[in-house]
Amino acid sequence: MTPQHRDAEVVVIGGGVIGVSCAHLLAEEGAKVVLVERGEIACGASFGNAGAFAFSDIMPLASPGIMRKAPRWLIDPLGPLSVRPAYLPKIAPWLWRFWRASAPQACGRSTSAQAALMRLARSETQRLIETAGLTSMLRSDGNLELYESAEELAASMPGWQAREEEGIEFRQLSGEEIAELQPGLSPRFTHATFVPGWQSIADPSDYTRALWESARRLGAGLMSGEVRGLEAEPDHAKVLLSDGSSIRGRYAVVACGAWSRPLAAALGDHVPLDTERGYNTTLPGEAFDLKRQLTFAGHGFVVTRLTSGIRIGGAVEFAGLDLPPNFERSDAMLRKAKSFLPALRTEGGHRWMGFRPSLPDSLPVIGRSSASARVIHAFGHGHLGLTQSAATARLVADLVADRPPAIDLSPFRASRF
Ligand SMILES: Cc1cc2nc3c(=O)[nH]c(=O)nc-3n(C[C@H](O)[C@H](O)[C@H](O)COP(=O)(O)OP(=O)(O)OC[C@H]3O[C@@H](n4cnc5c(N)ncnc54)[C@H](O)[C@@H]3O)c2cc1C
Known part of the structure; x- marks a missing residue:
C-alpha cells in the first residue's frame, strides 16, 4: 500500500x-x-465464465418458462438446477422472491429493464474494447441454441418473440442447416435458433x-x-x-x-444477494472442432471455444459461498457433452466452480x-x-x-x- x-x-x-x-x-x-x-x-x-457477450439474453431467468422446467430439473441432483439440502433453509426466501419475480407481469418489467441495459451494453462494450485496444480479443461468430424437438422449440418461442420485439436478429434452423453451422452434433438436435450478432471474448480472465x-x-x-x-x-x-x-x-x-x-x-x-454457483471443465483446444458457441438450452449448459481451450459448463447450484464444490457436476456436464458431440475428446480437462452474484429478479x-x-x-x-x-x-x-x-x-x- x-x-x-x-x-x-x-x-x-x-x-x-x-x-x-x-x-x-x-x-x-x-x-x-x-x-x-x-x-x-x-x-x-x-476468471472462468463462458466468455459470451450475450446481448440477446434479455429474458430474465426468473420467468414463467423456467418455472415449468424447474421441477423436472430439480429431480436430478447433478442436473441443470440443484439445491444442496444443507443450504435449503438459507436460500428459501430467495427462491420465494424468484418465484414471485417469475410471474408474467413482473417478468415483463424485468425483461424491459434487461433489454434497456443490453442495448447500452452492446454500444458500450464496443467502445470500451476499442478504447482499450482489445478488439483482437472479440469474436463475432454467433450462438447456436439447440432443441431436441419441435415441442421444445415451440416452448421457447415466447422468449424469441420478446427478442424479436427488441429488434434482435435470429433465425430458426433444422436438419442440414444445423449441421452446416456445426458439424458433428448428435442427430437428436432437430431444431435450433441461430443468433448471428452474438459475440464472445477470447478468454474472460x-x-x-x-x-x-x-x-x-x-x-x-x-x-x-x-x-x-x-x-x-x-x-x-x-x-x-x-x-x-x-x-x-x-x-x-x-x-x-x-x-x-x-x-x-x-x-x-x-x-x-445470493450466489448461483456454476461449474465447468476446460478441455484442450483440440478436443473438438467447435465453430461457435453452442447452447444446450434444455440441459442448462454451453460449449465455448476460448484461447484457453474448449469450455463446457453452466448449470446452477444453490449452496452459498462456503460449502465445498461438488465437481461431479462438472463431470456430469462433460458426459452429456460427449453424448451430444460424439467426437469430443474429454481427457485433460481442468474443472472450475464460480460464484455468480445473483438477485432473485x-x-x-x-x-x-x-x-x-x-x-x-x-x-x-x-x-x-x-x-x-x-x-x-x-x-x-x-x-x-x-x-x-x-x-x-x-x-x-x-x-x-
Ligand atoms: C459457469 C459460469 C459461466 C458464466 N458465463 C458467463 C458468460 O458467458 N457471459 C456473461 O456475461 N457472464 C457469465 N457468467 C457470469 C459472470 O461471470 C459474472 O456475472 C461476473 O463475472 C461478475 O463479475 P463481478 O466483477 O461482479 O464479480 P467477480 O468476478 O466475482 O469479482 C468480485 C471481486 O471482488 C473481490 N472481493 C470480494 N469481496 C471483497 C472485499 N471485501 N474486499 C476486497 N475485494 C473483494 C473478489 O476477490 C473478486 O475478485 C458466468 C458465470 C459462471 C459461474
Whole structure:
C-alpha cells in the first residue's frame, strides 16, 4: 500500500470484470481511481465464465418458462438446477422472491429493464474494447441454441418473440442447416435458433486482466486488501480495510460480486444477494472442432471455444459461498457433452466452480446506496456480468459525474426488494 493510495477520487472495491470496467471508464474520464482487491484481478466469477457477450439474453431467468422446467430439473441432483439440502433453509426466501419475480407481469418489467441495459451494453462494450485496444480479443461468430424437438422449440418461442420485439436478429434452423453451422452434433438436435450478432471474448480472465492493464496505463492504482466496512460522510466515503487502515474517496463503488451483500448492508441496503454457483471443465483446444458457441438450452449448459481451450459448463447450484464444490457436476456436464458431440475428446480437462452474484429478479443492483450518494452499488449481475460490465461502468461513471444516467436506473435500485 503506497501513501498516494490513501485518498482517491473514487475507490472501486472488487477487481472482477465489473470493478475493472468501472475503474477503466472512470480513469478515462480523468478521475483518480484506486481499485481495492483482496486477491488478484479476475480471481472470482470473472476468471472462468463462458466468455459470451450475450446481448440477446434479455429474458430474465426468473420467468414463467423456467418455472415449468424447474421441477423436472430439480429431480436430478447433478442436473441443470440443484439445491444442496444443507443450504435449503438459507436460500428459501430467495427462491420465494424468484418465484414471485417469475410471474408474467413482473417478468415483463424485468425483461424491459434487461433489454434497456443490453442495448447500452452492446454500444458500450464496443467502445470500451476499442478504447482499450482489445478488439483482437472479440469474436463475432454467433450462438447456436439447440432443441431436441419441435415441442421444445415451440416452448421457447415466447422468449424469441420478446427478442424479436427488441429488434434482435435470429433465425430458426433444422436438419442440414444445423449441421452446416456445426458439424458433428448428435442427430437428436432437430431444431435450433441461430443468433448471428452474438459475440464472445477470447478468454474472460485474459480480457479482465488486459482491461486492468489498460486502466493502469490511464492512471488507475491497485491496492491489495480486504474491505471490511464502509462509512459515509456528506462529502466522502470511508473504506475500512481488514488491517485496520482506511481509504477515503469522494465516491466508493461496491463491485464485490457475490460478496457484496455485507458491504451494501453496512449502509443499510439489505439486498437479497445470493450466489448461483456454476461449474465447468476446460478441455484442450483440440478436443473438438467447435465453430461457435453452442447452447444446450434444455440441459442448462454451453460449449465455448476460448484461447484457453474448449469450455463446457453452466448449470446452477444453490449452496452459498462456503460449502465445498461438488465437481461431479462438472463431470456430469462433460458426459452429456460427449453424448451430444460424439467426437469430443474429454481427457485433460481442468474443472472450475464460480460464484455468480445473483438477485432473485435476475437484474443487477446499479445505483446510489439509499443512505449516501457517496456510495455506488454495482453488483449482482448473475449470469450476465461480462455482458453488462461496460454498460455498468457507463452508469457508474454517469453517477460519479452527476450526469443523468444513460438509462433509467429505477429497476436496478437496491431498495426494490
Ligand atoms: C459457469 C459460469 C459461466 C458464466 N458465463 C458467463 C458468460 O458467458 N457471459 C456473461 O456475461 N457472464 C457469465 N457468467 C457470469 C459472470 O461471470 C459474472 O456475472 C461476473 O463475472 C461478475 O463479475 P463481478 O466483477 O461482479 O464479480 P467477480 O468476478 O466475482 O469479482 C468480485 C471481486 O471482488 C473481490 N472481493 C470480494 N469481496 C471483497 C472485499 N471485501 N474486499 C476486497 N475485494 C473483494 C473478489 O476477490 C473478486 O475478485 C458466468 C458465470 C459462471 C459461474
